[in-house]
Amino acid sequence: MATVLDGDRDAFRILVEREQVAVYRACLRILGRPHDAEDVAQESFVMAYRALGSYRGDGPLGGWLMRIATRHAFRRLGQRRDAAELNPEIGLSAPASDPLTALLSGERERAVRLAVAGLREPYREVVALRFFGELSLDAIATATGRPLNTVKTHLRRGLERLRADLGREVAA
Amino acid sequence: MSRSPFDPSEVGGGLDPRDPAVEELERYATIATDQAPADLADRVMSAVAAEPTPRRGLLAWLTTPPSAGRPFARFARVTALAATLVLAVAGALYAGELAQLVRDFTVGSSSEPSPSVTESFEPSPSESVSPTPSVTPEESESESPAESGEPSEIPTSTPRPSTSQPSPTGQPSPTGSEEESKSPSPSQTPTETASPTPTST
Numbered sequence: 001m002a003t004v005l006d007g008d009r010d011a012f013r014i015l016v017e018r019e020q021v022a023v024y025r026a027c028l029r030i031l032g033r034p035h036d037a038e039d040v041a042q043e044s045f046v047m048a049y050r051a052l053g054s055y056r057g058d059g060p061l062g063g064w065l066m067r068i069a070t071r072h073a074f075r076r077l078g079q080r081r082d083a084a085e086l087n088p089e090i091g092l093s094a095p096a097s098d099p100l101t102a103l104l105s106g107e108r109e110r111a112v113r114l115a116v117a118g119l120r121e122p123y124r125e126v127v128a129l130r131f132f133g134e135l136s137l138d139a140i141a142t143a144t145g146r147p148l149n150t151v152k153t154h155l156r157r158g159l160e161r162l163r164a165d166l167g168r169e170v171a172a
Numbered sequence: 173m174s175r176s177p178f179d180p181s182e183v184g185g186g187l188d189p190r191d192p193a194v195e196e197l198e199r200y201a202t203i204a205t206d207q208a209p210a211d212l213a214d215r216v217m218s219a220v221a222a223e224p225t226p227r228r229g230l231l232a233w234l235t236t237p238p239s240a241g242r243p244f245a246r247f248a249r250v251t252a253l254a255a256t257l258v259l260a261v262a263g264a265l266y267a268g269e270l271a272q273l274v275r276d277f278t279v280g281s282s283s284e285p286s287p288s289v290t291e292s293f294e295p296s297p298s299e300s301v302s303p304t305p306s307v308t309p310e311e312s313e314s315e316s317p318a319e320s321g322e323p324s325e326i327p328t329s330t331p332r333p334s335t336s337q338p339s340p341t342g343q344p345s346p347t348g349s350e351e352e353s354k355s356p357s358p359s360q361t362p363t364e365t366a367s368p369t370p371t372s373t
Contacts, residue, residue, distance in 0.1 A: 009217065009220060009221065012217075012220060013213060013217050016212075016213045016216050016217065017213050020208045020212050020213055020216075021207060021208045023208075024206070024207075024208035024209075024212065025204060025205060025206065025208075028204050028206055029200065029201060029204045032204075034206060038208075038209055038212065041208070041212060042212060042215050042216050042219065045216040045219075045220070046216065046219045046220060046223065049220050049223055049226060050223060050226060051226070052226040053226040109200055109203065109204075112196050112197065112200045113200075116197075127197070130178065131178065131197040131198070131200075131201050132201065134176060134201070136176070137182055137183075149184075152182070152183045152184050155182075155183050156183045156186060156187060159183075159187065159191060159193045159194060160193075162193040162197075163191065163192055163193040166192065166193055166196055167192070
């Protein structure tokens, strides 16, 4: 880790290879499009390399990296929602034989993505790191610098709000 | 990479085990499990190659916990910081002493000519100010009395012309009321001009 923090590119490559799957999946779950997720994951690694000088080392690099990636992905999602979306959302699940089933599945996935993206901070970050980044609550507490009980409270409240939002989406 | 499904007991109770939000999130997370593109690491490293080597900030350098291979790193950092502080304080003290010596030397040598310089500056502004107010009141008496109220030296000069004028202009009564409204800026003129107008009419 010390060599990564000293800017050693070979050591950073090891970090990229170790974390790329988790970072890419988190970006894909937030953005819903493989091509966008690929771009955001790559940009997140470059942003992390630039910001290595500010990393305090008070937790695993994976959590710090995941936090950068989820923030960047939500920022990109906000920019994308500002622009007109020309093509309808395509579901991430395996292509169904029935086009209607595929469309409904895509809509449902989109509702989950938008509901999480619509949460206020810090609830959105905690929910995304736990469910999309697959970090443990201890890792989230370390990465965000918050006490574990605070993280638990944020997650519980985030899920409560999400339940209401998802219920509204389904009803609509 | 295996997923670790969410357990409602993680948040310490208060959450339904079959919470619909949790179920939706879990279902969604199990769907989106694509592998990263094979060339992602290569693309990242080619982008990183163009970046300069990151430099660590002082705060991050000091607060980074020591790694296992370098147990004395924290001690070395604290020592380096203390040495820097001592050097900075010593440098500041030395610079202060040096500045005091220079000040003593320059004050002792340059005390004589300084009064002659200050005396030469004083009369010049008083001469330049005095001509301007004496000219402006004469022009502004007939046209706009309100403009002459700005400078502080004007009231001493303006009442003289304004008191001499009402006697010729005080004959017609309608102009007296106009002069009351026009000349409120000097405080002496309204009392003089107001009294003739009612008695004349």
